[in-house]
Amino acid sequence: MIIYILPEILTFLMAVFFLLSAFKKISMETLHKTGMFFSIINILIILFTINLNGLFFYGTYKIDFFSQSIKFILAVGLFFIIFMADKRIENTIKKNYGEFLFFLFSSNLGMMMLSSALEFITLFLSLELSSYTMFVLVGFLKNKKISAEAGIKYLFIGAVASALTLYGYSIIFSYFGDTSLQAMRIGSMFMMKDVILYIGFIFFLTAFFFKLAILPFSFWAPDVYQGASTNVTAYIATVSKVAGVAVLLRIFVYFFPIFADQEKILILISILTMTFGNLVAVQQKELKRLLAYSSIAQAGYMLVGLVMFNKSGMSSTLFYVTAYLVMNFTVFLVIDQVEKEKGSTELTALKGLSQRAPLLSLSLLLALLSLGGVPPFVGFTGKWFIFSSAINKGYLTLVLIAFLNSVISVYYYLLVARQAYLFMPDEKEKMKVTVPVRVYSYFSIVFIIVMGFYPAPLLNWAEKAIRYLVG
Amino acid sequence: MNFPILSSILIVPTLGVLLILFCKPEQKTAIRVISVISTGITLLLAIFLMIAYDRQAGGYQFMEFIPWIPQWGINYILAVDGLSIPLVFLNAIAIFTGVLASWYIEDRTKEFYALLIFLATGVFGVFMTQDLFFFAIFYEVAVLPMYLLIAIWGSGKNREYAAFKLTLMLFFGSAFVMGGILYLYKAAGLNTFNLMELKRLAQYPKEVQKILFLLFFIGFGSIVPSFPMHTWSPEGHACAPTAVSMLHAGVLMKLGGYGLLRIAIPLLPSGLHDWALLMMALSMCNIVYGAFTAIAQDDMKFMVGFSSVSHMGMVLFGISTMTLTGINGAAFQMFAHGLVTALYFSSIGVMYNKTHTRMISELGGIANVMPRAAFFFAIAGMAGLGLPGFAPFVAELMVFIAGVSKYPIYGIIAVISVVVTAFYIIRCIQRTYFGETNPRWKDMKDATNFEVVPLIILVIALFVFGMYPRLVLDLMQMETKNIIAKLALM
Numbered sequence: 020m021i022i023y024i025l026p027e028i029l030t031f032l033m034a035v036f037f038l039l040s041a042f043k044k045i046s047m048e049t050l051h052k053t054g055m056f057f058s059i060i061n062i063l064i065i066l067f068t069i070n071l072n073g074l075f076f077y078g079t080y081k082i083d084f085f086s087q088s089i090k091f092i093l094a095v096g097l098f099f100i101i102f103m104a105d106k107r108i109e110n111t112i113k114k115n116y117g118e119f120l121f122f123l124f125s126s127n128l129g130m131m132m133l134s135s136a137l138e139f140i141t142l143f144l145s146l147e148l149s150s151y152t153m154f155v156l157v158g159f160l161k162n163k164k165i166s167a168e169a170g171i172k173y174l175f176i177g178a179v180a181s182a183l184t185l186y187g188y189s190i191i192f193s194y195f196g197d198t199s200l201q202a203m204r205i206g207s208m209f210m211m212k213d214v215i216l217y218i219g220f221i222f223f224l225t226a227f228f229f230k231l232a233i234l235p236f237s238f239w240a241p242d243v244y245q246g247a248s249t250n251v252t253a254y255i256a257t258v259s260k261v262a263g264v265a266v267l268l269r270i271f272v273y274f275f276p277i278f279a280d281q282e283k284i285l286i287l288i289s290i291l292t293m294t295f296g297n298l299v300a301v302q303q304k305e306l307k308r309l310l311a312y313s314s315i316a317q318a319g320y321m322l323v324g325l326v327m328f329n330k331s332g333m334s335s336t337l338f339y340v341t342a343y344l345v346m347n348f349t350v351f352l353v354i355d356q357v358e359k360e361k362g363s364t365e366l367t368a369l370k371g372l373s374q375r376a377p378l379l380s381l382s383l384l385l386a387l388l389s390l391g392g393v394p395p396f397v398g399f400t401g402k403w404f405i406f407s408s409a410i411n412k413g414y415l416t417l418v419l420i421a422f423l424n425s426v427i428s429v430y431y432y433l434l435v436a437r438q439a440y441l442f443m444p445d446e447k448e449k450m451k452v453t454v455p456v457r458v459y460s461y462f463s464i465v466f467i468i469v470m471g472f473y474p475a476p477l478l479n480w481a482e483k484a485i486r487y488l489v490g
Numbered sequence: 491m492n493f494p495i496l497s498s499i500l501i502v503p504t505l506g507v508l509l510i511l512f513c514k515p516e517q518k519t520a521i522r523v524i525s526v527i528s529t530g531i532t533l534l535l536a537i538f539l540m541i542a543y544d545r546q547a548g549g550y551q552f553m554e555f556i557p558w559i560p561q562w563g564i565n566y567i568l569a570v571d572g573l574s575i576p577l578v579f580l581n582a583i584a585i586f587t588g589v590l591a592s593w594y595i596e597d598r599t600k601e602f603y604a605l606l607i608f609l610a611t612g613v614f615g616v617f618m619t620q621d622l623f624f625f626a627i628f629y630e631v632a633v634l635p636m637y638l639l640i641a642i643w644g645s646g647k648n649r650e651y652a653a654f655k656l657t658l659m660l661f662f663g664s665a666f667v668m669g670g671i672l673y674l675y676k677a678a679g680l681n682t683f684n685l686m687e688l689k690r691l692a693q694y695p696k697e698v699q700k701i702l703f704l705l706f707f708i709g710f711g712s713i714v715p716s717f718p719m720h721t722w723s724p725e726g727h728a729c730a731p732t733a734v735s736m737l738h739a740g741v742l743m744k745l746g747g748y749g750l751l752r753i754a755i756p757l758l759p760s761g762l763h764d765w766a767l768l769m770m771a772l773s774m775c776n777i778v779y780g781a782f783t784a785i786a787q788d789d790m791k792f793m794v795g796f797s798s799v800s801h802m803g804m805v806l807f808g809i810s811t812m813t814l815t816g817i818n819g820a821a822f823q824m825f826a827h828g829l830v831t832a833l834y835f836s837s838i839g840v841m842y843n844k845t846h847t848r849m850i851s852e853l854g855g856i857a858n859v860m861p862r863a864a865f866f867f868a869i870a871g872m873a874g875l876g877l878p879g880f881a882p883f884v885a886e887l888m889v890f891i892a893g894v895s896k897y898p899i900y901g902i903i904a905v906i907s908v909v910v911t912a913f914y915i916i917r918c919i920q921r922t923y924f925g926e927t928n929p930r931w932k933d934m935k936d937a938t939n940f941e942v943v944p945l946i947i948l949v950i951a952l953f954v955f956g957m958y959p960r961l962v963l964d965l966m967q968m969e970t971k972n973i974i975a976k977l978a979l980m
Contacts, residue, residue: 373601393634393661394627403623403668407562410672415701418672422665429661433637433654441641441650472627475559482561 023073023082026065026090027131033057034124041117048106050116057124058098065091078199079138085488088480089134089265092341096258097127099348102455104250107359111160112248119159123254126152130262134269139188139198142266143181146226149262150177153255157247169246176239180229187222190215204273212277220277227270230263231318232311234292244311249358252307253351256314257344260321264340267325268333272489275328285326290420293319297427301434306354306364309431310347313390316428317343323421324405327412330485335404337481342389342397342470349386349463352456353379360450366435371444376452380439382460385467387432392425397470397477404478495535496552496568496618499578502531503585503611510604518599522589525603529586529610536582540575540965548572548968550620550686558623563675563682567620572965573821574617577741577748580828581617583951584740585610587944588733591836594843595643595731602643605635606733613741617748622671622683625753629667632742633660633713640730645842649729656726659719663712667749670705674757677702689756696760703761706754707769714746714802717775724787724795732839735791739798739831744824747805751821751973755809759976762812770810774900776803781910785917790848793918794834797874797911801827801882807904808889811896814967814974819888821966822959826881829955830874833948837866840937840945850918855927859934864923866945871915873952876908880956884963 021028036057040050069087074080100123104112112119129149136142154177158170194216195203210216229236244252271278278285296316303309321343324336353372354364356379361368372380389396402425406418452460470477506528513521543551550569558564570578588606595602608631615628640653675683678692694702712719723743727735755762762769780800787793801823808820841856841863842848857864873880876887886908894901937945955962 388634394630399627399630403626403672404562406668407672407675410669410676413676415669415673419665419669419705422668423662426658426661426665430654430658433657437641437650440638473558478559478561 020073020075023068023071023075024080026061026068026094027128029064030061030124030128030131033061034121034128037117037120037124041115041121045117047113047116050120051101051105054101054120054123055098058094058101061094062091062098065094074137076141078201079141080132080135081137082135083487085484086135088484089261090131092261092344093127093130093134093258096254096261096344096348097123099459100250100254100258102459103253103352103355105453108250109160109248111162112250115159119156122152122156122159126156126254127258130258133262134265136269137200139200142200143185143188146230146266147181149259150181150226150230153251153259156251156254157243159251160248163246165246166248167246169243173239173243176236177226177229180226180236183222184224184226187219187225190219191223194219200269200273207274207276212280216277217281220274220281224270227263227267230259231267231321232315233318233322234288234295234315237292237296237315237318240311240315241308244307244314245305245364249307249351249355249364252310253348253355256310256351257348260314260318261340261344264321264325264336268337268485268488271325271328272333278326279328282326282328285322286414286417289319289322289326290417291319292316292322293421293424297424297431301427301431303431304366306366306368306435309366309435310350310354313428313431314347316424317347317390319424320402320405320421323409323417327408329408329412330482330489331411332405332408333488334478334481334485335401335408337484338474338478339398339401339405341477341481342401342467345463345466346386346389346398349382349460349467350390352459353383353386356450356452356456366438369435369438370442371446372439372450375444375446375448376450378457378460379450379452382463383439384436385464387436388429389467389471391429391432393429395471396467397474398467400471400474404474492552494554495539496554496570499532499535499539499582499614499618500568500611502535503528503607503614507604507607507611510600510607513600515598515600518596521600521603522593525589525607526586529582529589529607532614533582533586536579539570540579543570543572543575543965545964545968558621562623563680563684564623565621565682565684566624567684567686568618569620569686570618571969572967573748573751573969575965576825576962577617577744578614580744580825581610581613581741583947584737584828584832587832587836587947588736590944591736591839591941592731592733593940598642602639605639606737609635609639609737610741613737613745616745620685622675622685622688622753625685626668626671629745629749630661630664632745633657633664636660636726636730636734636738636742639734640726643731643734644729645731646729648725652722652725652729656722659722660713663709663719665709666705667709670702670709671753673698673702673705674753685753692757694758699758699761700764703754703758703765706750706758707765710746710749710754711772711806712746713749714743714806715799716746716769716806717772717779717799717803720776720780720799723799724792727795727798727835728789728791732835732842735835735839736832739795739835740828743798743802744828747802747809747820747824750809751817751970755973756976759979762809762977766810766812769806770897770900773803773806773810774903776800777807777904777907781907781914785910785914788849788851790838790850790918790922791835793850793914794831794838797914798827798831800907800911801874804886804889804904807893811889811892812974812977813892813896814970815888816892816896817970817973818963818967819885819892821970822963823882823885823889825962826885826952826955829948829952830870830880830882833866833870833945833952834874836944836948837863837870840941841867844934845931850921853922853928853931855923855925856931856934857923858927859931860936862937862942866942866949867923868919869949869952871919873956875912875915880952881959883956884959
């Protein structure tokens with residue numbers, strides 16, 4: 020049994036290791052290397068366990084291809100984040116690097132458990148584990164007012180969302196009298212449905228919508244994205260989204276009969292979310308705020324796939340969110356590199372990037388266009404799959420609105436790319452780009468183009484995962 | 491398996507782009523040479539395609555089929571028929587001459603050529619693929635690099651605005667195309683994006699056809715460009731660098747007409763019946779309004795831009811007649827107009843590189859100092875206004891014959907627009923190239939031998955296809971006959 024949950028155990032031990040390291044004077048660079056090393060081990064171990072199947076702890080914890088795939092993506096995401104947080108990171112984080120890694124790893128642990136949890140209490144605890152560590156991470160830059168403000172905001176809104184979820188759950192519990200998702204799944208098929216139960220489920224979704232930044236619960240995003248250190252923002256914008264999608268997939272699969280009745284409402288929410296995100300993003304002058312709104316819009320697209328309640332919709336969403344991790348992380352990596360050099364995340368900080376760092380700006384351009392859903396990049400293919408599954412259910416209007424939305428998003432993504440390509444830089448010398456960053460840039464360029472043109476491997480993987488999830 | 495000639499038409503320029511990306515920005519000659527070689531090879535392949543196509547057999551030939559994503563019914567299918575071969579050839583000739591015509595570009599040469607050839611590759615893809623998924627991909631690839639090409643290398647203060655307008659309006663249109671394609675897929679219920687299968691098997695109810703055709707009409711109409719979605723086009727042409735204008739007006743605008751003829755009309759014939767009157771009305775706006783607006787222009791590129799709007803209106807007008815002559819004329823007009831505008835823009839570009847202005851009011855007597863540039867613009871003008879002996883004459887004649895017999899009154903109005911065209915073209919030639927030489931241009935040097943090469947290629951093509959239009963018409967007719975057969979069934 021140990022072997023099944025080895026990734027979780029190891030992550031936990033690693034987190035503890037970093038917590039203890041805070042008491043010793045270990046240099047930040049050593050810790051950085053150790054963190055990278057650990058996360059690579061983590062990735063390998065998860066790969067090793069990827070085909071295992073099992074149900075543990077009295078049916079509360081499920082190991083299967085779906086959960087292990089999600090864990091794999093999470094671990095890769097964690098590796099990206101740690102590799103991004105190199106020695107040029109903010110001083111506050113540098114001084115407390117051990118703690119920083121502790122929070123990152125424990126948040127990752129929470130998300131890993133989230134993808135396996137099959138029982139409400141486990142689900143909720145792992146959700147809180149991943150959220151609370153993130154509240155700390157957001158406010159990590161103690162001496163920056165804006166970061167502290169972001170941390171507090173994130174905490175309050177997150178706490179309210181959790182509370183609402185608990186409230187919703189308490190209603191649901193009164194109907195089922197059980198905390199096991201499996202039992203509730205069977206129950207919900209035969210249950211008489213009334214308004215109170217639906218209300219309970221709507222409240223129940225709050226915390227998960229909060230995590231994905233879906234409309235009524237998305238107002239934290241701009242402030243948090245802007246206030247947090249760019250590394251943390253990248254973590255929230257990429258890894259945390261994957262976890263959010265994974266858990267929503269699980270919930271939608273298990274309560275399919277109940278949510279399927281409310282399809283129209285959920286579709287309305289997704290339309291509002293993407294339209295709101297896109298329209299507001301157009302106005303932004305600060306990169307991280309712009310990306311915050313863009314990520315709200317992207318959550319809207321993902322929700323479209325999720326609420327189709329069929330295998331093709333779900334696998335396309337999984338495909339999309341994986342691609343989204345790479346695209347969005349690329350954008351954040353470039354922003355981070357620029358921020359480290361210029362100390363600014365205004366749009367104008369990117370000015371002339373194509374002259375100073377051609378590779379970085381090429382990867383930025385491709386990632387932005389891909390986010391905007393322009394072919395032949397992976398973002399387009401992902402959207403294409405999501406929208407095909409929507410159209411298969413006959414939602415032509417929804418698909419048209421979504422495509423028009425991506426036209427709006429192309430506008431503001433081009434506003435960003437324009438800074439990099441249309442203007443000449445103020446500085447003469449080339450930007451220094453480290454070797455790992457170069458390697459990552461090449462990787463992302465290849466990934467974005469190849470997966471856009473030949474998505475079959477990634478799609479097949481996503482479909483396999485969904486088959487296991489649906490069971 | 492035979493030599494995959496169609497894939498090579500895609501792969502050769504792609505390899506060219508990759509090689510260019512690996513060049514250093516300073517190696518400008520190497521970059522240019524790579525571009526010329528890769529586009530030259532594609533041109534040869536395209537010519538080979540035209541010769542090797544079996545005209546007796548007709549139908550789809552040179553087919554390549556690779557299952558791509560079976561569960562979604564997506565296959566990598568390349569095949570050409572009579573409708574696409576002339577357009578592939580047109581694109582090959584436009585990109586080849588475009589590369590030659592942009593030899594002067596010194597600023598960020600590497601990126602320019604990479605983007606230009608990338609764009610042309612997308613256009614090739616659109617003309618050759620028979621799978622709707624790949625159609626969608628290539629369709630937007632053909633639009634996307636325009637933004638950077640116009641915004642970085644364009645001319646005029648407004649270039650960024652023009653670039654944004656062009657990109658967003660085209661993407662706006664393509665949003666409808668994407669939605670339409672997905673709905674085609676769903677409504678057929680065959681779980682395939684294979685266009686040939688859909689044409690053979692799919693049955694769409696009349697109501698569905700009505701909605702879908704409108705979607706495609708909005709989508710493809712905005713790239714044709716049909717009135718009121720035409721506003722991006724003159725502005726985009728005017729601000730774009732020479733080669734981009736050539737490709738853009740020469741080929742990119744044909745994607746719209748091609749999309750209608752390839753996807754919308756064969757699959758949704760009753761949709762065309764429903765919307766033909768609207769199409770006709772809008773195309774009249776194009777023809778008449780475009781011609782009259784062209785009179786008012788001072789910038790030569792704007793003038794040509796509006797004349798393009800007017801001439802592309804002929805394509806829509808031809809389609810809306812729903813007769814064999816009309817649709818043949820429309821298809822041939824796409825081809826002919828492509829050659830003419832490429833010649834227009836390249837000859838204007840040759841002159842603009844020296845004078846740095848295109849304002850008719852500032853120019854004058856250019857023929858005295860730059861006889862070559864003047865000669866080629868005059869030829870383009872003559873061809874453009876429909877002088878017999880050049881390709882557009884044949885095309886316009888066919889459209890008018892069909893137009894007058896189907897919609898007598900509007901057909902006659904359309905014919906009258908030819909007079910307007912003649913008026914603004916001849917006036918422009920007279921004011922720009924003849925008359926007294928403006929002292930400002932006394933010391934201008936004429937176009938070099940090298941600069942003339944692309945112009946000569948285009949003139950030869952115009953002349954050959956004008957004297958012997960059956961070279962293309964016969965090819966196109968094989969496919970248009972099928973379209974007419976579908977339309978007649980309704």
